[in-house]
Amino acid sequence: MFKRFMTRLRECAQQFPDVRKRQPQLYTVSNACLSAFGVFFTQSFSFLAYQREMQVRQDVRTAAHVAL
Numbered sequence: 001m002f003k004r005f006m007t008r009l010r011e012c013a014q015q016f017p018d019v020r021k022r023q024p025q026l027y028t029v030s031n032a033c034l035s036a037f038g039v040f041f042t043q044s045f046s047f048l049a050y051q052r053e054m055q056v057r058q059d060v061r062t063a064a065h066v067a068l
Contacts, residue, residue, distance in 0.1 A: 009033075009034065010034065013029070013030040013033035016033060
């Protein structure tokens, strides 16, 4: 289901117009949209920050499980 959602999100993001004047562009509008969604979805400012947070959560769960 998530894969279908992301496919549709990419399709929609590719339809946004790029009104920037300067050429060539380093990033596409589509990439900017997907990046913004990533920040919103993960609530992290970077993939590395998200991975670190997930590691901390996993360690806490593991520690709680071992303590039982």
